[in-house]
Amino acid sequence: MAGRRLTARSVPAALAGLTMFTALLQAAPASAAADAGRPAFRMPFVCDQSWRGSNWEGHSPSHSIDWNHYDAAGNPDDLGRRVLASAGGTVLSSYYATDTGYGNTVVIGHGDGWRTRYAHLQSRDVQVGDTVTRGQRIGTVGATSALYSLSPHLHYEQIHDGVVVVAVVQGVTWSDYLVRYQTSTNGC
Numbered sequence: 001m002a003g004r005r006l007t008a009r010s011v012p013a014a015l016a017g018l019t020m021f022t023a024l025l026q027a028a029p030a031s032a033a034a035d036a037g038r039p040a041f042r043m044p045f046v047c048d049q050s051w052r053g054s055n056w057e058g059h060s061p062s063h064s065i066d067w068n069h070y071d072a073a074g075n076p077d078d079l080g081r082r083v084l085a086s087a088g089g090t091v092l093s094s095y096y097a098t099d100t101g102y103g104n105t106v107v108i109g110h111g112d113g114w115r116t117r118y119a120h121l122q123s124r125d126v127q128v129g130d131t132v133t134r135g136q137r138i139g140t141v142g143a144t145s146a147l148y149s150l151s152p153h154l155h156y157e158q159i160h161d162g163v164v165v166v167a168v169v170q171g172v173t174w175s176d177y178l179v180r181y182q183t184s185t186n187g188c
Contacts, residue, residue, distance in 0.1 A: 037112040037113075037114070038114060038158075038160070038168060039087035039088075039089075039110045039111075039114055040087065040171075041086045041087050041116070041158060041167070041168060041169055041170070042084075042086050042087070042134060042135070042169070042170055042184065042185055042186035042187075043067075043086065043169055043170060043182060043183075043184035043185070043186050044067070044083050044084050044085070044086045044116075044118060044138075044154065044156060044184075044186065045067070045069075045081070045082070045083070045084060045184040045186060046081075046082055046084065046184060046186070046187065047184055047185060047186055047187045047188040048183060048184065048188065049069065049081075049183065049184050050069075050181050050182070050183045050184075051067045051068065051069050051078075051181065051182060051183075051184065052067070052068045052069070052070065052179065052180070052181050053065045053066070053067050053169075053174065053178070053179070053180060053181075053182060054066050054068075054178065054179040055167075055174055055176055055177065055178055056177060056179070057176070057177050061157065061164045062164065062176065063157070063158075063164045063165055063166050063167060063174075063176065064117075064155060064156065064157045064164055064167075065155075065156045065157075065167055065169075065174055066153045066154070066155055066156075067141075067153060067154040067156060068152075068153050069081055069141075076151065076152065078141045078152050078153060078154070079122065079141060079142065079143070079152035080122055080140050080141060080142075081140060081141045082137050082140060082141075083118055083121060083137070083138055083139045083140060083141055083154055084134075084135050084136060084137055084138065084186050084187065085108055085116075085132040085133065085134055085135065085136045085138050086116055086134065086156075086169070086186065087108070087110050087114075087116065087134050088110070088131075088132060088133045088134045088136075089108045089109050089110040089111065089115075089116075089131075089132060090108065090109050090129065090130070090131055090132070091106060091107070091108055091109075091126045091127060091128055091129060091130040091131075091132060091138075092107045092108065092109045092115065092128065093105060093106065093107035093128060094106050094107075094124050094126055094127050094128055094130075096144070096146075097119075097146060098146040099146070100146070100147070101145045101146070101147040101148045102117075102119035102120065102145065102155065103119060103120045103121065103142065103143075103144025103145040103146060103150075104119070104120065104121035104122065104123070104124050104139065104142060104144045105117065105118065105119045105121065105124075106118045106121065106124055106126060106138050106139055108132060108138070113160050113161040113162075114158070114159070114160055115158075115159040115160075116156070116157065116158055116159065117155075117156070117157040117159060118138060118139065118154060118155070118156060119154075119155035119156075119157075120141075120142050120143055120144050120145060120150060120152075120153060120154065120155050121139040121140060121141065121142050121144060121154075122139070122140045122141060122142025122143070122144065122152075123139050123140045123142070124138070124139045125137055125138055125139050125140075126138045126139070134186065134187075135186050135187035141153065141154050169182065170182065170184075170185055
């Protein structure tokens with residue numbers, strides 16, 4: 001406030017601004033702490049497999065990734081491929097969703113508010129309460145949905161404190177509206 005005098009009228013506004021600035025500074029470490037507590041998520045697929053991920057505009061929920069696999073000729077061949085836990089944890093849900101488009105779904109809790117959701121599965125190989133390790137088979141890729149007609153793919157979400165967040169997979173941040181290939185290091 002160089003060159004400006006504080007008056008009785010300007011002090012409350014200056015204090016309000018200082019309070020907001022202090023609140024922002026205090027919030028930053030909490031966000032950094034959440035990222036520091038993020039598990040080292042791997043791709044939910046067999047080691048050395050290359051998958052095409054996309055998180056397109058309008059995808060619901062935001063930040064989720066749809067994964068597809070293609071053969072050497074470029075034809076989709078993901079139906080029935082193994083889906084692996086991207087980090088160890090406890091199975092919180094294993095169900096067929098009739099009220100959403102998820103179809104066969106598995107949700108794994110990883111601690112510190114972190115979860116992953118795997119949807120549209122052809123099969124579910126785990127039950128609620130099971131402890132899983134990173135790289136353990138939890139199901140197979142499918143196209144299940146009670147609401148939509150889908151082509152086979154895996155719908156994948158990273159969730160923190162109940163909110164789907166921008167995924168970080170094997171150290172790669174999946175910012176919104178990306179389409180790219182990534183090769184799995186899960187179980188390598």
